[in-house]
Amino acid sequence: MSADSTPSSGRNPAVRTRFAPSPTGFLHLGGARTALFSWAFARHHGGTFVLRIEDTDVERSTPEAVQAILDGMQWLALEHDEGPFYQMRRMDRYREVLAGMLAAGTAYQCYCTPGEIEAMRERARAGGRKPRYDGTWRPEPGKTLPPVPEGRKPVLRFRNPPDGEVSWNDLVKGPITIANAELDDLIIARPDGTPTYNFCVVVDDWDMGITHVIRGDDHVNNTPRQINILQALGATLPEYGHVPMILGPDGEKLSKRHGAVSVMQYDEQGYLPEAMINYLARLGWSHGDDEIFSRAQLVEWFDTRNLSKSAAQWDPKKLNWVNAHYIKQSAADELAARVAPRIARRGGSAEGVDLAAVMGLLKERAETLEQLADDAMLFCGAFDPAAIPAELAAQHLTDAARAMLRDFAGQAADLEWTRENIAALMKATLAKYGVKMPALGIPLRVAVIGRAQTPAIDAVLALIGREKVLARLHAI
The missing domain is CATH 3.40.50.620 (HUPs)
Incomplete structure (x- = not known):
């Protein structure tokens, strides 16, 4: 030696x-x-x-x-x-x-x-x-x-x-x-x-x-x-x-067309290293039926007798499922630190935004950090009411909806800005106009965010902040 x-x-x-x-x-x-x-x-x-x-x-x-x-x-x-x-x-x-x-x-x-x-x-x-x-x-x-x-x-x-x-x-x-x-x-x-x-x-x-x-x-x-x-x-x-x-999903040798790229590209695409370790370990090795395990458990359990004699098959959907699990299990502040640079690359800014709270709201639905960054732009990106798609505005920002939103904005002006209070005001507005939640929730989303679908709208409004919400509502 x-x-x-x-x-x-x-x-x-x-x-x-x-x-x-x-x-x-x-x-x-x-x-x-x-x-x-x-x-x-x-x-x-x-x-x-x-x-x-x-x-x-x-x-x-x-x-x-x-x-x-x-x-x-x-x-x-x-x-x-x-x-x-x-x-x-x-x-x-x-x-x-x-x-x-x-x-x-x-x-x-x-x-x-x-x-x-x-x-x-x-x-x-x-x-x-x-x-x-x-x-x-x-x-x-x-x-x-x-x-x-x-x-x-x-x-x-x-x-x-x-x-x-x-x-x-x-x-x-x-x-x-x-x-x-x-x-x-x-x-x-x-x-x-x-x-x-x-x-x-x-x-x-x-x-x-x-x-x-x-x-x-x-x-x-x-x-x-x-x-x-x-x-x-x-x-x-x-x-x-x-x-x-x-092997690739089609049973052929894994190649670039299947995603056989640098592991660092998976970092760029928003996969967590701990998720990649977990997924790679299961490509040709097993411990009973365990699908999710920590790095420490892998070390404790690893035995060459449990290495498969047959080829493993790359499954992007399974990788996304594993990655989503690790995102859900991650602390919100840790996710905020990982996602902040991705937001900056999109031209967004987390200044004045409780990014950890945003991560806590979004992480349940996210499969990758890139998806988290895209969704976080609701809170960290610039918003121009004039940029709301015309078709979306025509469908949801009707005269009746605009009147209800103006009333909501007037009531919200003096509201202590918490999710609970926003939810209570929304409930009162629904009762006042005799409509169901979509009749208020979707117009609120379109007017404030420019999208018809978001996580819970009361939580979204609370995180965006009173000044931005009211300014956008008054702009419609």
């Missing part, structure tokens, strides 16, 4: 997990779920959660993508205990291990060009065999290797065992066995000396003492190769668990 990856004091050294994204794009939903499962497993066992940035794809890796990953992890509060470690800063270590493998004979130089490799594959296909590298440069007792081509730089290949099997008991899928004959000699370093993905992952997991690898099942085919390299290095093998992919 390298010096920079010593287990944190006070933690269980028997469990060390990692999340190792490639910074070639944003932190997407599948990556966020993998990070969550790895984090929850480490937390459940009192272990260590390592963050590693696999940035060896120099052409596609960007600082912006690194920051997007870090931002996503921070928003979800998936705190890492060690790292972030960057593979590009570990090149000396990789070269050291490559040199050792070359000296030990577990790796060898191969001078085949990409064109020659493709020709090998074509010949194999033509002969009904699996297309693969044919071992031209693999040293064997009594074998004469071709002459080294002048000026050509070699790749390094791992000398994969020719016989036997690779087996592991997958934490999710159960026992898996792959015949070594199915695996060819993997390239572990390119002609310029830079190591390849599967090699870097192995050295990192070895050096960082990773004990449990939880990742997507698109890595299943990498696992036997990585196990063989680890065994060639004399390293202790981690346990592997491969989680099935997330």
Whole structure:
């Protein structure tokens, strides 16, 4: 284990997990779920959660993508205990291990060009065999290797065992066995000396003492190769668990058209991180029939035995339901702090508005913080009576309605402005004119807010304030 990856004091050294994204794009939903499962497993066992940035794809890796990953992890509060470690800063270590493998004979130089490799594959296909590298440069007792081509730089290949099997008991899928004959000699370093993905992952997991690898099942085919390299290095093998992919609502692989976007876009769309954690956890993991649970409960309950063997399906309606639950459970002042910047982006102002009280009124019907911000503009946005839609005014602001509203405004001028008093005045006005609530409530909404539907109108009027309400009523 390298010096920079010593287990944190006070933690269980028997469990060390990692999340190792490639910074070639944003932190997407599948990556966020993998990070969550790895984090929850480490937390459940009192272990260590390592963050590693696999940035060896120099052409596609960007600082912006690194920051997007870090931002996503921070928003979800998936705190890492060690790292972030960057593979590009570990090149000396990789070269050291490559040199050792070359000296030990577990790796060898191969001078085949990409064109020659493709020709090998074509010949194999033509002969009904699996297309693969044919071992031209693999040293064997009594074998004469071709002459080294002048000026050509070699790749390094791992000398994969020719016989036997690779087996592991997958934490999710159960026992898996792959015949070594199915695996060819993997390239572990390119002609310029830079190591390849599967090699870097192995050295990192070895050096960082990773004990449990939880990742997507698109890595299943990498696992036997990585196990063989680890065994060639004399390293202790981690346990592997491969989680099935997330499907879109139509059963197809999740893509951008389904909402497979950066997790930070869900922040922009008004989802709470605690709701996203809850929903992501249920995509492929369960604890009985529990749908809603806290982060602490997730950590307490998390067990890889409850990870599903089948693909999970993304359901935006279910996410909205979960988010609405967390909004309802949030304190009004906390929601006010989260929604205030969204109101400002809409050109509104919460100055002079009891925003916490507004949140308390609106949160029961809201699915997202964006919806809360839209609805809060009733109280925080400018209002122009002349902008009331003509059709709405014609339907609800009749001569009879206007007369009733003027009477209401006159009675309200000296009213102590509380919801209870406003409700009492509305009740008295209804009795005076012999009408039912919609005959007064809807015209009040249209005249004061410009909408026919709002939460309870007495509560809305109380929060808007006497001066604004009377000014708007007198303006009709």
